[in-house]
Amino acid sequence: MTTTLVFLVALLTVFLGWIVRQSINVRPWAAGGLQPAETDRLHPSATAARVGLGVFLAVITSFFMLSISAYNMRMHMGEDWVSLSPPLLLWINTLVLLAGSFALQRAWNAARAGIVAQVMPALLAGGVLTGAFMIGQLIAWWLVHAGGYLLTGNPANSFFYLITALHGLHLLGGLVAWYRVLSRVRRGDHIERIRVGLELCALYWHFLLLVWFILFGLLLTT
Amino acid sequence: MAHTGHDATSYAPPAELGEMELVHPKTFIGKYIWSQDAKVIAIQYAITATSIGLVALVLSILIRLQLGFPGTFSFMTPSSYLQHVSMHGMIMVIYLLTALFLGGFGNYLIPLMCGARDMVFPYLNMLSYWIYLLAVLVLAASFFVPGGPTGAGWTLYPPQAISPGTPGIDGGIILMLVSLALFIIGFTMGGLNYIVTVLQARTRGMTLMRLPLTIWGIFMATVLAMLAFPALLVAALMMIMDLVVGTSFFMPTMMALGEQTGYQDGSPLLFQHLFWFFGHPEVYIVALPAFGIVSDILATHARRNIFGYRMMVWALVAIGGLSFVVWAHHMYVSGMNPYFGFLFATTTLIIAVPTAIKVYNWVLTLWRGNIQLTLPMLFSIAFIFTFINGGLSGLFLGNVTVDVPLADTYFVVGHFHMVMAVAPIMVVFAAIYHWFPKITGRMLHSGMGHIHFWVTFIGTYAIYYPMHYLGFAGVPRRYYAYGETGFIPDSVVSLNAAITIAAVIVSLVQILFIYNLVWSTFRGREAGPNPWRATTLEWQTEHTPPRHGNFGKELPVVYRWPYDYSVPGAKDDFIPQNVPPEQVEMMPEGAVGASR
Numbered sequence: 001m002t003t004t005l006v007f008l009v010a011l012l013t014v015f016l017g018w019i020v021r022q023s024i025n026v027r028p029w030a031a032g033g034l035q036p037a038e039t040d041r042l043h044p045s046a047t048a049a050r051v052g053l054g055v056f057l058a059v060i061t062s063f064f065m066l067s068i069s070a071y072n073m074r075m076h077m078g079e080d081w082v083s084l085s086p087p088l089l090l091w092i093n094t095l096v097l098l099a100g101s102f103a104l105q106r107a108w109n110a111a112r113a114g115i116v117a118q119v120m121p122a123l124l125a126g127g128v129l130t131g132a133f134m135i136g137q138l139i140a141w142w143l144v145h146a147g148g149y150l151l152t153g154n155p156a157n158s159f160f161y162l163i164t165a166l167h168g169l170h171l172l173g174g175l176v177a178w179y180r181v182l183s184r185v186r187r188g189d190h191i192e193r194i195r196v197g198l199e200l201c202a203l204y205w206h207f208l209l210l211v212w213f214i215l216f217g218l219l220l221t222t
Numbered sequence: 223m224a225h226t227g228h229d230a231t232s233y234a235p236p237a238e239l240g241e242m243e244l245v246h247p248k249t250f251i252g253k254y255i256w257s258q259d260a261k262v263i264a265i266q267y268a269i270t271a272t273s274i275g276l277v278a279l280v281l282s283i284l285i286r287l288q289l290g291f292p293g294t295f296s297f298m299t300p301s302s303y304l305q306h307v308s309m310h311g312m313i314m315v316i317y318l319l320t321a322l323f324l325g326g327f328g329n330y331l332i333p334l335m336c337g338a339r340d341m342v343f344p345y346l347n348m349l350s351y352w353i354y355l356l357a358v359l360v361l362a363a364s365f366f367v368p369g370g371p372t373g374a375g376w377t378l379y380p381p382q383a384i385s386p387g388t389p390g391i392d393g394g395i396i397l398m399l400v401s402l403a404l405f406i407i408g409f410t411m412g413g414l415n416y417i418v419t420v421l422q423a424r425t426r427g428m429t430l431m432r433l434p435l436t437i438w439g440i441f442m443a444t445v446l447a448m449l450a451f452p453a454l455l456v457a458a459l460m461m462i463m464d465l466v467v468g469t470s471f472f473m474p475t476m477m478a479l480g481e482q483t484g485y486q487d488g489s490p491l492l493f494q495h496l497f498w499f500f501g502h503p504e505v506y507i508v509a510l511p512a513f514g515i516v517s518d519i520l521a522t523h524a525r526r527n528i529f530g531y532r533m534m535v536w537a538l539v540a541i542g543g544l545s546f547v548v549w550a551h552h553m554y555v556s557g558m559n560p561y562f563g564f565l566f567a568t569t570t571l572i573i574a575v576p577t578a579i580k581v582y583n584w585v586l587t588l589w590r591g592n593i594q595l596t597l598p599m600l601f602s603i604a605f606i607f608t609f610i611n612g613g614l615s616g617l618f619l620g621n622v623t624v625d626v627p628l629a630d631t632y633f634v635v636g637h638f639h640m641v642m643a644v645a646p647i648m649v650v651f652a653a654i655y656h657w658f659p660k661i662t663g664r665m666l667h668s669g670m671g672h673i674h675f676w677v678t679f680i681g682t683y684a685i686y687y688p689m690h691y692l693g694f695a696g697v698p699r700r701y702y703a704y705g706e707t708g709f710i711p712d713s714v715v716s717l718n719a720a721i722t723i724a725a726v727i728v729s730l731v732q733i734l735f736i737y738n739l740v741w742s743t744f745r746g747r748e749a750g751p752n753p754w755r756a757t758t759l760e761w762q763t764e765h766t767p768p769r770h771g772n773f774g775k776e777l778p779v780v781y782r783w784p785y786d787y788s789v790p791g792a793k794d795d796f797i798p799q800n801v802p803p804e805q806v807e808m809m810p811e812g813a814v815g816a817s818r
Binding site: 012016019020022028029031047066070077079158162 | 471492781782
């Protein structure tokens, strides 16, 4: 559980620090209006959608941290762990997901700059590359299976299938959001509405890319 | 008015969020079924949670009938007994208490008390309820599948949970795990709303340090739930894989029913770590909203400001943080390293500090207060008693050396029912009696309410106090029947019968409570907008019950904390949060002296 605890301690330290800052020099019982400096809002750029995404990412982080903790604990709890060597295809898949993340960033940049014409190609590229990553992961599964690393053969194999599936499911959920943004672009919605959706998509993809780096690193090093 | 320390300006900062675009459906289905109004969603949550909670209550009576009068009821078999125990526990903890406090009270109170029109993501909020309902239906379906629901205990420990021979192995356990996964997904959607609404949608002037403690409790509980529920989800998914595809995450090499299973070297202990990493914060997911709600009810009905508001907030936060580092105190007898046990005993006992701060502050709030013994107040005082009792027996169990002989005895059952069943339920009742007039516009019938209170309060003590004695006598929990067990004296048999009779009486009086809810909804005395003369924003709405959008054309502006009760010099004994200092009616100077 060390991995999860480190994450939680970091998260809760930030959270506690913020609450203490908001409350330490305040007189709650004092009635009256507030000076502008006394307001305790989050940063002006923190919109509801961004804060919502931030909270959601914290939940997913907790989920993956716990999965990683379970991985590490199971590795040391039995004497049956035989590491599997991930196929080289995973390196290519990683590059594809990186490109997908980059494409969505470009789409977001284009929306911020108000260049509507550049949004659609970059958005489509992001979706297609993500689809390619997921197909690549399925092929990796097939390769691993063909190499004799069966799902039930060893806990290391089981975890390989489990964590790649969990990551893929999160991307699949992201593709639902991606499709909604795509529909907005096709409908010709206002660029500001499109920008908000693109921003959330791009940040979510960057986050899942980071998660994949960590999971892939875990598979390579254990 | 110098004591209230207001400054001259009535400046209020601009709202974080602009006016929301609310969906105002015209049809009955749009308004009450597929509703995006947090208040309707709250009532949907409450009705669903109460309905499935009543099923769990019936199960508990069946359990008690078997324990009180073993062998008398032919429909109680060893398998059905285990199934009832398992379903009772899981339903009460997750599907009733968590859903009712966060989905029910959270949805109703967060937007109203923060001064918001609605939750920030209303569509997601609606989805949250429907997924919760689906989770409940999937769980309920397990009663009707071949083999019935799981009998693995609410903790679902492997290898027993998915081994041949355990009741519910044919389908019940899968439905339980799927239902839990659905619940967590639905809850995450709701939880996003609760957190972001508190952070982003507070009205002008509603600083964090002016939030009612109810909101602080619900907010912190949601933070805990959002971080802890993933542990249960991971455990459930891994267990599904062990069961369905034959992986060995949790399942050790073992024989079952005389045959070698295909599992190899899995770790049941890994499941316990994951389960309790969720399971212990879950105690506080239920307790923190109760702490918050009871603080507000005590202040309102004692006509006093809450004692040590900031300390109460910090204590909530401290309890929340500490709750993540105590999980292994549920595993002292699992064979873990004794030094590990010592560490967790220490963190467990440290939690007593912020918890004790809260208890002292509640008592000090009552001290020299103008206590109104209304029904919400009676239930709140009952909560304090019960929580102290349950908390003190927790100190016993938190110590490894004391826990080892008491583990898996009725002492544990008595302890956790006092601290996280009866205590929070007392607050649920207090909250319903307190906010029912706002939700329906009518008061609950006081006579029926008093019968409900006294029978429930005395009855629950008649049920759970003796269980501590049973625990000291070494009576193990989860046993269908004790038969001719040498160390169990006859007094245990008669005590079990008495507990069962008390449990039946307490359950019957809940029917009176439900009758009161229905009767008062239509026939109750008109409540008016603010029958308790309370300060918080939900009592200051233009309409009672509040309409979709909660407030009138303008959102309220907040000028003070929610605890301005019995302010010296003020004409009324309460000053609502949205009253500016210059509009507070003061008593003439001479009258102030006389009143003191």
